[in-house]
Each structure stands twice: as C-alpha cells, then as structure tokens.
Amino acid sequence: MLLREKTRICSTNHNETNFTNIYFYLAILLCIIGCTTENPNTTVLSNLNVIDIKSGNIAYHQDLWIVNGHIQKLTPHRDKLSKQDRVIDCSGKYVIPALWDMHAHTASFDWVPKLLIANGVLGIRELDGNGKLYHLQQRKNGVYKGLEFYCSGNTIEGDGPHGMDLGLDHIFAPEEGRQEVRRQKDLGFDFIKTRLGLSRETFFAIADECQKLNIPMAAHLSLSVTHEEAINAGVVSIEHTVALQEALKNKDELAHRIEKRDSTFFTSEGIFNVPKYYAQFLDSLNSHAYSKIPRITSSGNTWFCPTLVMWRGWAGNDTLSYHPDKNKYIQKDELESWYAINDTANPEEIVIPDDEYKEVASRLFNEILKVIKPMNDAGTHFLAGTDYITPFIYPGYDLHDELQLFVAAGLTPLEALQTATINPAIFLNRMHDLGTVEKGKIANLVLLDKNPLENIENTETIFMVIQHGNIYDKERITLILNSINN
Numbered sequence: 001m002l003l004r005e006k007t008r009i010c011s012t013n014h015n016e017t018n019f020t021n022i023y024f025y026l027a028i029l030l031c032i033i034g035c036t037t038e039n040p041n042t043t044v045l046s047n048l049n050v051i052d053i054k055s056g057n058i059a060y061h062q063d064l065w066i067v068n069g070h071i072q073k074l075t076p077h078r079d080k081l082s083k084q085d086r087v088i089d090c091s092g093k094y095v096i097p098a099l100w101d102m103h104a105h106t107a108s109f110d111w112v113p114k115l116l117i118a119n120g121v122l123g124i125r126e127l128d129g130n131g132k133l134y135h136l137q138q139r140k141n142g143v144y145k146g147l148e149f150y151c152s153g154n155t156i157e158g159d160g161p162h163g164m165d166l167g168l169d170h171i172f173a174p175e176e177g178r179q180e181v182r183r184q185k186d187l188g189f190d191f192i193k194t195r196l197g198l199s200r201e202t203f204f205a206i207a208d209e210c211q212k213l214n215i216p217m218a219a220h221l222s223l224s225v226t227h228e229e230a231i232n233a234g235v236v237s238i239e240h241t242v243a244l245q246e247a248l249k250n251k252d253e254l255a256h257r258i259e260k261r262d263s264t265f266f267t268s269e270g271i272f273n274v275p276k277y278y279a280q281f282l283d284s285l286n287s288h289a290y291s292k293i294p295r296i297t298s299s300g301n302t303w304f305c306p307t308l309v310m311w312r313g314w315a316g317n318d319t320l321s322y323h324p325d326k327n328k329y330i331q332k333d334e335l336e337s338w339y340a341i342n343d344t345a346n347p348e349e350i351v352i353p354d355d356e357y358k359e360v361a362s363r364l365f366n367e368i369l370k371v372i373k374p375m376n377d378a379g380t381h382f383l384a385g386t387d388y389i390t391p392f393i394y395p396g397y398d399l400h401d402e403l404q405l406f407v408a409a410g411l412t413p414l415e416a417l418q419t420a421t422i423n424p425a426i427f428l429n430r431m432h433d434l435g436t437v438e439k440g441k442i443a444n445l446v447l448l449d450k451n452p453l454e455n456i457e458n459t460e461t462i463f464m465v466i467q468h469g470n471i472y473d474k475e476r477i478t479l480i481l482n483s484i485n486n
Contacts, residue, residue, distance in 0.1 A: 103385025373410030
C-alpha cells in the first residue's frame with residue numbers, strides 16, 4: 001500500500017512537470033509569433049512631405065507613425081522600418097490636415113458622408129438641425145458616420161421680408177426667441193443659427209440669451225442689423241455675407257422699402273424678387289466706402305463663412321449642372337429636386353437663368369470677390385463652407401472649389417488651406433487634437449500626389465484619406481464612390 005501510494009505521488013509530480021514544460025514552450029511560441037506578426041494598431045506613413053499648415057514650411061522625407069488613431073511621432077525617414085508595423089510607402093506625397101466644410105446642410109446621412117470622406121472632408125458644421133437630433137445623439141466622441149460633426153438646432157426664422165417658409169419654426173417676439181434658445185440648448189445642440197426674417201428686437205434678444213447660456217450663435221444678417229452690431233452682440237460667425245451692405249449709400253432707405261414690401265422688390269403674391277433687389281443693391285454701393293468693410297469685419301472675434309461656391313452657382317456662370325461625372329454620385333431624388341427648380345427633369349436641358357438674372361448675379365459675385373483679400377489682409381477670420389446641398393453644390397467636391405475661389409479672390413494657397421483646416425480647429429476649440437499634422441493629434445489626414453502650396457487645385461490629387469487612423473486608399477475610395485453611384 002505504501003509502495004502504491006508512493007508510485008501515485010511520483011506519477012503526479014511527473015505530470016506537473018510536463019504541464020510546466022508545455023506552458024513554458026507555449027509562452028515562448030506566443031512571444032515569437034507576437035514578435036513576427038504585423039502590429040495592427042501601428043501604421044507608418046513612410047517618406048512623406050509634411051506641410052506645416054501654420055507657416056507653410058515643408059518637412060521633407062518624414063516618417064509619420066499612427067498608433068490607435070493618433071499621430072504618435074514624426075521622425076526623419078529611414079530605409080529600414082520594423083516589420084512589426086504596417087508600412088505604407090508615401091514617397092513624394094504631401095500630407096495636410098483633413099478638411100472641414102463649415103457650412104453644410106446634409107440631406108442624407110446614408111450617402112453624403114461617403115462623398116465627403118472620398119474628398120478628404122472629415123469634419124462638418126451642420127447649419128440646420130431640423131430632423132437631425134437623432135444623428136446628434138448618435139455621436140461618439142463627437143464623430144458620426146466617420147465625420148467630426150457639429151450641429152445647430154432648428155434654424156430660427158421670423159416673418160420679416162427676407163423670411164422664408166422652409167418648414168422652419170417662425171419666431172415673432174423676443175421672448176419666444178429666448179425660449180427657443182433655451183430649448184435648443186437643453187436638447188444638446190452645439191450652436192444656434194438664425195435667418196434673415198427676424199426683427200431687430202428678436203435678433204438681439206436671441207444673441208443676448210446665447211451669451212447668457214454660453215452657446216454660440218451663427219447668423220444670416222438682413223439690412224436691419226449691421227455687421228458691427230452683430231459682432232458687438234457676440235455672434236460667432238456670419239454666414240454668406242462679406243459686409244457689402246456696409247458700403248451702401250442709402251442702406252436705411254433700401255431697408256425701409258424692403259420692410260414696407262415695396263412692389264419693386266415683391267410680386268403681387270408677396271414673393272421677394274431677388275434679382276430686382278440685388279440690382280438696386282449693387283447700384284447703391286459706394287466703392288469709396290469699401291475701405292471700411294475690412295475695418296468692421298476684423299474688429300472682433302467673429303468669423304466669416306462667405307460660401308463663395310454658392311454665390312458662383314447663383315451667378316450661373318454656366319456651371320450649374322454640367323458635371324455628369326459628379327451627378328452620378330448625387331442620389332436620384334435629390335438630383336431630381338435640383339432640376340425641378342429649373343423646370344426640367346433632363347440634366348442636358350437645364351434652364352440657365354435669364355440674362356438679367358445672370359448679369360445681376362455675376363456682378364454681385366464679382367463684388368464679393370473684390371473684398372475678400374482686403375478683409376483677409378486686415379485680419380478677418382475666414383472659414384471654408386459650401387452650403388451643400390443647395391442645388392448644384394456637390395458635397396466634398398465643391399469644398400475644393402471653395403478653396404480655389406479663395407485663391408482667385410487673392411488669398412495665397414496656404415491661406416486658403418487654412419480656412420478649411422486650422423481655422424475650423426481654432427473656431428471649434430479643437431486645436432488640442434485637430435487642425436495640424438503634429439504629435440498627439442488625431443490622425444485625420446489627407447495625402448496628396450502634388451504640393452497644394454504650389455497650386456491649390458492640387459488638393460484634388462488625393463492619394464489617401466486617413467480618418468482616425470483608418471486608411472482610405474484610392475482603391476477603397478473608388479469602392480465607396482461606386483457604392484453610391486446612382
């Protein structure tokens with residue numbers, strides 16, 4: 001019995017030794033596998049050229065390390081990189097921060113984000129939250145559908161002459177305006193957006209309430225509120241305008257005629273005649289007074305988002321629909337609504353505005369372009385925005401056109417790039433994690449085949465888009481575009 005017990009004990013010790021050996025060799029094997037397998041969390045962009053979006057300097061031949069969606073480090077290029085990491089050869093490519101569209105109206109979150117990402121636009125400021133509370137609530141760390149996503153509440157409109165019936169909540173009294181600001185703040189919207197139809201009293205009541213609640217206010221301005229007044233009231237951004245109205249010879253008279261719904265500007269049905277209004281607006285401009293515009297627009301912390309592509313499209317310029325290469329990415333119901341505006345369902349037979357309309361709109365567009373550079377030189381803060389999905393403005397694509405129009409107006413390519421990269425980051429208080437290509441920032445990047453500082457059109461030569469470390473190479477971008485081809 002003692003012998004049998006001893007034998008059993010010896011057998012048990014032998015088994016324990018075997019298990020110990022197995023665990024030991026298994027640990028070694030796992031270590032070997034771990035040392036030779038690609039680390040899925042680390043990507044190295046090898047041998048690229050990094051554009052400093054602040055200064056315009058370029059650091060050539062750099063390796064950029066992305067770990068867990070952030071830029072871990074930037075180092076001078078070396079030929080031999082660790083086999084642990086995913087290495088992408090970026091020789092000859094240029095990297096900039098991902099782009100923002102700071103005046104967006106997203107018709108659908110099914111296909112528009114895909115179009116934006118394919119064009120290197122990874123952040124949007126949505127200017128009408130009507131029907132978008134759900135999307136806002138689905139954000140995770142500020143991101144929705146791959147986009148940095150900021151959203152206003154429902155556009156606050158009034159019944160003034162410039163007011164529009166777009167299914168908006170119309171506010172008629174100052175206290176109603178204050179209540180609406182509180183309601184939207186409580187719902188969690190990021191900022192307040194107002195339109196042209198508000199009375200002066202209601203406009204300033206809303207601005208005051210926004211200041212009290214510390215919620216930003218973006219505004220369209222009518223003739224009843226000057227840009228200086230809006231800036232002093234704390235409006236953070238003024239949309240579409242570049243303060244031309246401050247150079248009118250007879251602004252008060254024009255404003256009074258509009259307020260009284262002068263038959264010159266309104267049809268018998270009460271519809272505002274835009275060309276007639278702007279014809280008189282342009283005739284009333286005093287070019288000698290243009291010099292005060294930059295002084296006003298640079299006098300505070302208010303930013304300007306002129307949406308130049310919107311004005312270009314409104315001017316006609318024979319560009320409205322002659323983009324079959326882009327039309328195929330606009331969903332059918334949206335595209336049909338564009339052509340319905342022009343009384344035709346056939347893209348080949350779009351009705352170009354009549355000569356009077358085009359002449360007035362083109363004059364206005366040219367006057368807007370004239371003041372951009374003086375405003376910029378004086379220190380006015382600009383944001384790039386397109387007003388998509390206004391008819392014939394293509395999400396993503398036209399952000400590149402917006403940058404080109406800034407350059408056409410006199411900005412340098414670097415200054416134009418800043419309106420869609422570092423300026424939005426400053427405006428949104430996101431410089432700690434976005435806006436530049438630096439260590440510690442979120443890896444939201446666009447890699448280009450050509451240098452955009454030499455030619456702003458080179459922002460369209462997209463080699464790769466990186467969203468929080470996720471790689472969208474040309475093949476993947478093509479697949480995305482094919483998936484939304486209507």
